[in-house]
Amino acid sequence: MVSHRRTHCLRPVFSRACLAGITCLLLSSVAAIAADSTLPAPNVPALRDGAAPIDIGELLDMQRHVQAVAKRVIPTTVALRVGQAHGSGVIIDADGYVLTAAHVAGAPNRTAQIRLHDGRLVYGTTLGVYRTKDAGLIKIKGDDATWQFSPMGNSAQLEGGHWCVATGHPGGFQDGRPPVFRLGRVLKREDDAITTDCTLIGGDSGGPLFDMQGRVIGIHSRIGKPLVQNLHVPVNAYRTTWKRLVSGDAWGQLPGEDQAFEPFIGVHGIEGSNVARVASVYDNSPAQLAGILPGDVIIRVGRQRVTTFESLQNLIKQHQPGEVVSVKVLRDDAIMDLTLKVGKRQTRIQ
C-alpha cells in the first residue's frame, strides 16, 4: 500500500514537470522508481487538461498514449464469479488484492472464481463489502505469486472533462474475448459516484475505470437509461476504508435500497399545476407500456386520489418497483382504467 500512496503523492510533481518537454526523461525515471505499473503523465494537452483535441496531430498523440494505457490495464482486469453473480474486477497490487463492486462480492468469506485476462482460472476469497458505496474487496488465494496490477489513483482529483478508460467483461466472461476496452470522459464527480460516458452493461460491474496514467479511479457500479449515465464507485471509497475492507467487515446498505432504485414510471409533468397532467412520457417507460399518453390527467393510483403532479410523485414512491397498480386517467373527457407496472429509475448492472 505504501507504494500507492507514494505514487499518488508524486502526481502534482508530474503535472508541473510536464510544462517543459525536457522533463520527460525525469518523468519516466521518477515513475520507474515510484511504481513500475504507473504510466508517465500524458504529454498531450487534451489528456492533461481534460479538454477536446483540436487536430489530427493531437488525436494521434492521444491515441498513442491511450493505446499504451490499454496495453497496461487490460492484463490487470479480471472476470469474477461469486455464487450466482457474474462481474468484473481489477488487481491493484502485487499481492493479489482485487477491487470489485459490493453487489458482485456479496458478502465476506465467499469463494470467487477469477478469470485472468488470458482466460486462466484462479480462485479468491471475498473480504470486506462497504455496501453504501457498492465497494467490495477480494484477495486471490495464495501468497507466493506476484500479480500484474494497476495501482489505485485518487478519485478526489477528478474533474469534468478528464479522459478515462473502462475495461471489464460486458455480458460476462466469454472464451477468447479479452477484457473489453472503452474510452470516455468524466462528466460529473460526486462523493458517491463518478459519472462517465464510458458505456457499461451487465457483466461490467466491479470492473475498473482508469485515469490516463493507468491508475484505478473508479469501479463500475450502475447505469441509468441514457448512454451517458454510467456510474462508478470512486476509488477513494476503498482507500479510506482499506483496513476495514481487508479485515472482512461488511457494512452499510447497497445503493439499491435507496434513491438510485427508487420506483419510477417515466412521466414528465408540470409542477405547480392543479392537476397531474402528463406533459411527456419516456420511451419504453412503465407509463408508456401502460398506455399513458401525453395530455392525460392522472386522477387515481390504486385507491388513492391524485391531485397535483407532486402528489403523483409521492404516491409512486409508496409503491415497490415491480408492483402492478391500477391507474385512472382522464383523456378527452373520458375516464380510462389502465394497468401500470412500476419500474425503477436505474438498473444495477452485474
Place this chain on the structure above:
Amino acid sequence: MNRRPFLTLAIFAFSLMLAAPNGFADQRDGASTPTRLLRDIFFNNRRSYQRNHWTITRAFAPVVQTARESTVRILSRGRQVALGTIVDTNGFIVTKASQLEADTTYEVDLGRGRKTRARRISEDRDYDVALLKVNAANLRPVTWSTVRPAVGAWLATADANSDQPVIAVGVLSVAPRQIPSPPTMLGVNFNPTDKGPVVTQVRTATAAEHAGLQVNDYILAVDGESVRTGNALPEKIGSYKAGERIQLTIERNEITLSLEVVLGHFGNNEQSQIMDDLGGNLSNRRIGFPLAFQHDSVLKPNQCGGPIVDLEGHVIGINIARSSRVASYAIPSEVLRNLIPHLQSSLTQNATVGAAD
C-alpha cells in the same frame, strides 16, 4: 464564485422553458433546438464533456473526408434504412442486409441530389452483407485497408452528404474475433397436430411473445413454407439467424393470420431484455458474425453499412451492427475484399453465397 448571480438569473429565466413539455428532451437525440442549446449552455455543461460532442468530432472531419465520398444512404420510402459503401466505379454498393426488407424497392442517395433505384444482387447471411447495384457511373469506391489498429485506436464513422461529416467516433475495444451465434429461438412450446404445431406455451421475453403469438395458435408456415410435419418448425427456425425477420402463417380461432417475427436466440430472458432496453436503439441482427472487430462508437441501426476509418483515414471495415450499449461491430476490410467478388459473381437476385474463409 462571482458567476453565481448570473447562473441564478439564468436558472430563473429558463425554468419555465424547462417545465415546457419538450423541455426535458432526452440527451441522446441530436436535434439542437434553441431551447436545447440554451439549456445546454446554462444547465448542462456536462454535455460538452461528452466524447461525441461536436467540439471533439469536428477534429475528425479531415479523417473521414475520403471515406465520405464512398458512403451513401440507402432509402426505403424516403427514409434512411442504412448506410452503404461504394465498392467499385460501376455502381456496386454493399450494405447491411437485414436492414433491407424483401420485395421492397430501394433508392440510393448518392449525394448532391442524385438519387437512383437500387437492385439487390446477392447477400451473405453469415456476415449480413448485401450487394446492391445502381446505374450510375464515376462513383468513388473505397480503398480497403488491411492495417490492423491496436486496441485503443481512434475510429470514426463518416456520414454521407450531410453538414456533419462525422456520425460517431470511438475506439477499438476488441480486435477481430468470431462473434458467437447462439441457437436461434422462437420461444414457444408446442404439440404436433395434423394441422401443424399448436402453441402450448409462449415464453416470456422471447421473439414469440414480442410478436404476439398466443397459446392455441396453430403454426402453419414459416416464410410460406409449410412446417406441419414432425420437427419441421424447430428445424426451419434453426436455419435462420437470431435477429432475422420471418413471416409466420398461423391459424387463430379458425382465421388465418400472418405475423411478423424478429427471431431471438437461446439465452433471451427477462434479464437480457432489461440489458437490451438499456442499450438504446440496437440492430435486430446483432450477434453471430464469423469475424468482426468491436468498437464503442454509438451508432443507430440505420447508420450501419458504411465505412469505418482509423485516424489515417484508412477504411478498415464496415459497420455491421449496433449490438449493445457497449458494443458496435464492424466487418474487417480483409474479409470484405474476399467476400465482395463472391457476391458480384452471384448474379441471380437474392442468391446467397457462403462466407469467404
